[in-house]
Amino acid sequence: MKLFLKQNFKKVKQLVAFLIIAFSINTNAQTLFTLSGKVVDGNQPLTGASILIKGTSKGTTSDLHGNFKFQLKKGNYTLVVSAISKPKEIKVNLNKNKSITINMADSFVNLEEVLVNAVRVKESSPVTHSNITKEELAKRNLGQDIPILLNYLPSVVTTSDAGAGIGYTGIRVRGSDATRVNVTINGIPYNDAESQGTYWVNLPDFASSTQSIQLQRGVGTSTNGSAAFGASLNILTDAISKYSYGEISSSIGSFNTSKNTVKFSTGKINNHIEFAGRFSKIDSDGYIDRAFSNLKSYFLQAAYVDDNTLIKALTFGGKEKTYQAWYGVTKEEMATLGRTYNPYSYDNETDNYQQDHFQILWNQKLSKNWSSNIALNYTKGKGYYEQYKANQNFADYNLIPITIGGETIDKTDLIRRRWLDNDYYVANANATYKNNSLEIIFGTSVSYYKGGHFGEIIWAQYASDSQIREHYYNSNTKKNDANIFGKLTYKLTNKWMLFTDLQGRFVRFKTAGITSDIIPIKINKNYSFFNPKAGLTFKANNSNSIYFSVAKATKEPNRNDFKYGVNTAEKLTDFELGWRYKSENVAVNTNIYYMKYKDQLVLTGAIDDTGDFIRATSGKSYRLGLEIDGKIKLNNRFNWQPNIAISSNKNLDFVTSWNGELVSLGKTNLSFSPKIVAGNSFTYAPNTKMYISLLSKYVGEQYMGNIDNKNSKLESYFVNDLNFSYEIKPKKIIKSIVFTALLNNIFNVEYISNGYYYTYDDTWSVPGETTTLDGAGYYPQATRNFLVGATLKF
Structure with a gap:
């Protein structure tokens, strides 16, 4: 044995050394x-x-x-x-072992975000919402309006009178039209105080001056202006740029469409002061015959910022001239005259309007826990639409019949202008207290609106005794709107979070005079509303959270509702139950909603002589739906963003006039409320310079009225767009050149996204009996079309 050990000692030492080293390496690895x-x-x-x-x-x-x-x-x-x-x-x-500190201060747009803190919700809040960034908007911003750019969000349906997404465009969310979608810009209400609608044609290319958008579906959180009955859309304008830059952007496309935009920023001067601006011009002939748009807009900003203070002075606005396309086209006209037929032929059948906004925004960080926000706004709007009208009765224009050659003349061809002239003042103030587990926001908003409506005849075949620029009707509206609110977000435990939101709102609406129909109008109404909201969020783990909320909202009628005899406020209770899942590569949002209405103001399907939809009280009704949307990273190059909304939207006790009698139809479908709305985006990004996306939208069939008449049905449609972007970074002078292309409706689908439906009593077909007849008009959307553009960044 000794001899063996002596002969192999060297080998044993090598083996032991090897085992020690291997054990050491393995121990270190583990x-x-x-x-x-x-x-x-x-x-x-x-x-x-x-x-x-x-x-x-x-x-x-x-x-x-x-x-x-x-x-x-x-x-x-x-x-x-x-x-x-x-x-x-x-x-x-x-x-x-290592300990680090991560300071997120430079990743926040802290003071900027506080400007909209009072009307927005955070990711963990029990409110169903979607966020859209500036970068996402830029990928498709080639001249189309903001509603069209938001088309692929869950439960969103958009439309365009001219058919190409430029000019008069509209948005519906969960079946609710624009009068029920509350829109704010930097926390300032943008909805028209009288009609409660939003007219994006007055702010062309506003997406180029938008930092971010949040769309809250349902009642959402308390906001300023009229209550959200379908959704609220909160827009934050451009943030302060740390560095100076310049941009020139141009695009062209189908229907002689062109957009030219110039943007600039000085960057922070002395690390505190910035001046920035944008000027845009958009022209388009539209898909519909003569439905052209001539749009100009601007955005100017002066700002001061330091560690605790942000002050912004903004002015922005637009001037538009659009040819009328609101009358639509009938099925018979489409069959014989084509989808693009426009019944208007007078060369200046146009809408002309200018709207200018002036805002002062001041956010102050008072201490480590307290901050405050004050916002002031003045909006000036004035304009008219011009129409040629044949064979008009003198009596409808307060004209006296005349006699020529022994013949009494009481009708004439004429050209008229109907004017709006309005002023809108808003003051917002709120304060925020925040610590590790609690956030409280409380504040107030007050606004005052005054608007004048008047008409004038600028030409007549027979002028009677009229004077140039004489008003043949006049009416004036004044509206006071004030609210106070308080919001609390409290972290009960590491897993549970409580959200409460209380709002009191007080409205006074006064209008008097003569309407454009030469009918006296006099309204003096006061409303007081209490709108409570509450919800819980349970964070099960780092990937999963569940939320539940209940929200109440109450809302006053608009001017047209009063004109047609409606003065009852509508009421809504909104229940939302949602689940959110988030991992490194997958994010899924799922929610079920039940919106219970009392005296809901639904679209009847009919339109008035200015193209505005007429509403009526429906009694009891509801909207019940399931919404699912996701963001899935398939690999480093492919991303998938699907969404679907499945809903049931019903009147429970609908009553209508038919053949001269009131008929109870009971349970019917709510107008303009498709059962299925789905969107999808497949994106391929092989590198940081290139982006290709296939965008798809499906909208199920829907009724344009509330009586389930087959003549009022809009067929379902499925359209696809292709979006492309490529960036070049030259070495000198120009920092970046971005080429963008958008091919809309690539499969050339002939679809209709909007229309109107009306009924009328006929006593001529069967003498002595009243028979109800109906009719419909449609707004065809463009078949295959394109937009291409380039942006030079300096």
Whole structure:
């Protein structure tokens, strides 16, 4: 044995050494180190921040004190940290236990976001919502209006009078029209105070001055202006740029469409002051015959910012001239004269309007817990639409019959203008208190609107005793609107969060005079509303959360409703139950909603002589639906974003006039409320320079009236668009050149997204009896068309 050991001692030593080294290497490989840290916003701990390890499924969130911890092997890691901010990547070389501090202050647009803090919700709030960034808007921003750019969001249906997405465009969410979608710009109400509608034609190319948009579906959170009965759309305008830049953007496309935009920013001068602006011009002949648009707009901003203060002075607006296309086309006209037929032929049958907005926004960080926000707004709007009318009765224009050659003349051909002249003043003020587990926002908003309606005849074949610029009708409206609100978000535990929102709203509406129908109108109404909301969010783990909310909303009629005899406020209780899942590569939002209405003001399907839809009270009604949307990263090059909304939308006790009698139809479908709305986006990005996306939209069949008449049905449609973007970065002078293309309706589908339906009593067919007849008009949308553009960034 001794001889054996002596002869093999060297080999034994080598074997033992090898085993020691191997054991040491293996032990080192299996050793786990602790990576701990704290996420802060400046000097304040940041609760609920998401920390993911890039390229793995590992993740966590910061606790009440901003702390987090991982157990990891030795190696290099990239942490992806996000909160109510842009994601921030932190690289860590882990070869021992390590503690780090991650300051997210430079990833927040803190003071900018506070401008809309009172009307927006956070990712974890129990409110169903979608967020759209500036970058997402830019990919398709070639001249079309904001509703068209939002077309692929869940439960959204859009339309265009001219058929090409430029000019008069509209949006419906969950079947609710634009009068029920509350729109704010920097927290300032944008809906017209009288009609409660939104007219995007007055703000052409506004997407080029938009930083972000949040669409809340359902009642959502309390906001300023009239209550949201289908959705609220909150727009934040351009943030302050740290660096100076210049942009020139031009695009051309089908129907002689062109857009030219110039943007600039001085960047922060002395690290505090910025001046920025945009000027745009858009022209389009439209898909419908003569439905041209001539649009001009501007956006100017002066700002001061430091660590605690943000002050902005903004002015923006637009001037539009659009040819009328609101009358639509009948099925018979489409069959004989074509889909693009326009019954208007007078060469200046146009809408002419200018709207200018002036805002002062001041956000102040008062301490580590308190901040305040004050906003002032003045909006001036004035314009008219011009029409040629044949064989008009003198009596309809307050004209006296005349006698020529012994013949009494009491009818004439004429050209008329109907004017709007309005002023709108708003003041908002709110304060925010925030600590590790609590956020309280409380404030008020007051507004005053005055608007004049009048008409004039600018030419007549027989002028009677009229004087030039004489008003043949006049009426004036005044509206006072005030609200007070308080919102609380409280983190009960690490898993449970409570949200409450209380709003009191007070409205006074007065109008008097003569309408355009030469009918006296006198309204003096006061409304007081209490709109409470509450919800809970349960965070099961880092990937899954569930929320439930109940919200009440009450809303006054608009001017047209009063004109047609409606003065009852409508009421809504909105129940929302949702589940959110989020991992590194997959995000899914699912929610069920039940919206219970009392005296809902539904679209009857009919339109008035200015193309506005007429509404009526429906009694009891509801909307019940399921919405699912997702963002799925298939790999580093492919992304998939599907969404679908399936709903049932019913009147429960609908009553209508038919053959001269009131008839109870009971349960019927709500107008303009398709059962299925689906959107889809497949995106291929082979590198950071190129982007190709196939966008799809399906809208199920829908009724244009509430009586389930087959003549009022709009057929379902499925359309697809192709979006392309490519960036070149030259080495000198020009920082970037971005080429963008949009091929709309690539399969050349002939579809109709909107229309109107009406009934009328006929006593001529059967003498002595009243027979109800009906008719319909349609707004055909463009077949295959394109837009291409280039943006030069300096």
